[in-house]
Amino acid sequence: MLSWLRNNFTTDLAIDLGTSSTQIGFPAEGIRLDEPSVVAVARGQKGVLGKGAAVGKLAHQMLGRAPDGIRVVRPIAHGVISDFELTEAMLRYFMQKATGRTRGFRPRVVIAIPGCITAVEKRAVINSAERAGAGQIWLIEKSRAAGVGAGLPVSEPVASMVCDIGGGTAEVAVMSLGDIVASRSIRTAGDEMDQAIVKYLRRRYSLRIGEQSAELLKIAIGSAAPLDHELSHEVSGLDTASGIPRKAMITSEEIREALYEPLEEIVDCIRGTIERCQPELIADLADTGLVLTGGVAMLRGIDRHLNQYLGIPVRIAESPRTTVTRGVMICLDHLEQWQDRLDNGS
Ligand SMILES: Nc1ncnc2c1ncn2[C@@H]1O[C@H](COP(=O)(O)OP(=O)(O)O)[C@@H](O)[C@H]1O
Ligand SMILES: [Mg+2]
Structure with a gap:
């Protein structure tokens, strides 16, 4: 009964608004939507093709193959909104598809965002989500969500490090006692x-x-x-x-x-993050190592490569593409405990 109630009336959504894909999860149930962050529009017109349905998988099939009259757009570039109206249209479509509801409901949402985005870019994410139908909105850094999703002991007095490499950004963070003690985010991924x-x-x-x-x-x-x-x-x-x-x-x-050069930039980014930590934390990291998440964590041998260049243990998270979304789901489930550490744009 309780789970039936939750399934039908739950209004909490965990969203990873990624450059490559958008995922939406419900804390009690798991990930309900996982689609490419792509939208198709008729050139010279506003609004999405196919009465708003040329979004996600459907639009992705047209990427690189669309006739002149159709523009296939990825409205998120390097983790930030590059087309505000299309992001809103995409998000609305995905939220409706994931919940099966169209009107009169204003879910609470937590959205994962890159660490390198500006206050203006954050505002754009919040506005987009609001206009797409969200009620209360909080933002969380992707790397923090990745740490939680990967099951790292982020709240303990021991350093743990995570690196999420997606389509548009690589995010590194060292966490201890529930906070990020050092982090970096680069637009190479x-x-x-x-x-x-x-x-x-x-x-x-x-x-x-x-x-x-x-x-x-x-x-x-x-x-x-x-x-x-x-x-x-x-x-x-x-x-x-x-x-x-x-x-x-x-x-x-x-x-x-x-791939050597982009990988080298990612290695430098991780090394730079480690160097910023206090010696005690660095000593922890030599034991606890680095956990990799995001689609690029599935690149063959990336763990061996990073281990060789960084000299610390490297592990790939289970199902790395969805770690961030699962982390956001955990934060939503414990919203009272996490709320202070999330950003609500004010
Ligand atoms: N098996 C794989 N090997 C290497 N790269 C991969 C693999 N699977 C997905 N990717 C890459 O991962 C990136 C997408 O990761 P994802 O975490 O979904 O991105 P985002 O969070 O930015 O939406 C893309 O660049 C994609 O090509
Ligand atoms: Mg991702």
Whole structure:
């Protein structure tokens, strides 16, 4: 009965408004929605295509393939809102889809945001969520939510460190006694890796491929450290010399070379965060190590690569793509306890 009541009347939503994907979870139930943060609009017109339904999975299929009259937009760039109206439309659609309700309800929501966003950008997230139908709104740093979601002992007097690498940002935080003691956030993550692959193939093979193909290559054969069995994958693109479509066989060694630079920036970001900590905390980190979350945590060998360059233990969280959302769900479940540490925009 209690769970029936909760299912039907629950009005608390945990939202990870990500550059690549938006996830919505209900504390009692789990993640109800997980869709690409993409919207399709008719060029020169306001509003979303298909009476507001060309959002998420549907719009994602059109990315890189839409005819001239249609614009496929990712309204979140590097974790911040780049198109306010489309973010609002997307969020409204997702909230309605996740809850199955359209009007007259104003859920309490907690939204995960990058650590590097400005006060104006925070306000934009709050306004978007308000206009999309949210009642009370709190914001939480993605890295804090990731730590909670990964089950780190964030409230204990021992340092623990998490790094969430998504599409648009990499977020690092060291936490102790429930607070973030050092953190950094950079705008180099999965999308930059895709762009690095595009550039590499153009330079090395005079082959022009789209970012979607680059992402597929990264997921199919990408790695950060040598593999026991190196892989290869065929990709189609445009030969920049002849202007004719052509296929090429790409190896995992090549993709690794392409990914080296963005990975180096992430290593520097983590190292810089560690260096800012007090010696006692650094001593803790040598034992407790680093936990990786976010989609890029699934890159082959990234744990070995970071361990080699940072010299501390590195572990990949379970189901890393959803760790942040699960962390937000836990905070919502204990809202009274967490409220003081969340940001409500005032
Ligand atoms: N198996 C994988 N290997 C490497 N990268 C991956 C893999 N799966 C997803 N990604 C990348 O993770 C990023 C998305 O991560 P996610 O946490 O969903 O992002 P965000 O929180 O920014 O929406 C994308 O760049 C995607 O290409
Ligand atoms: Mg994420």
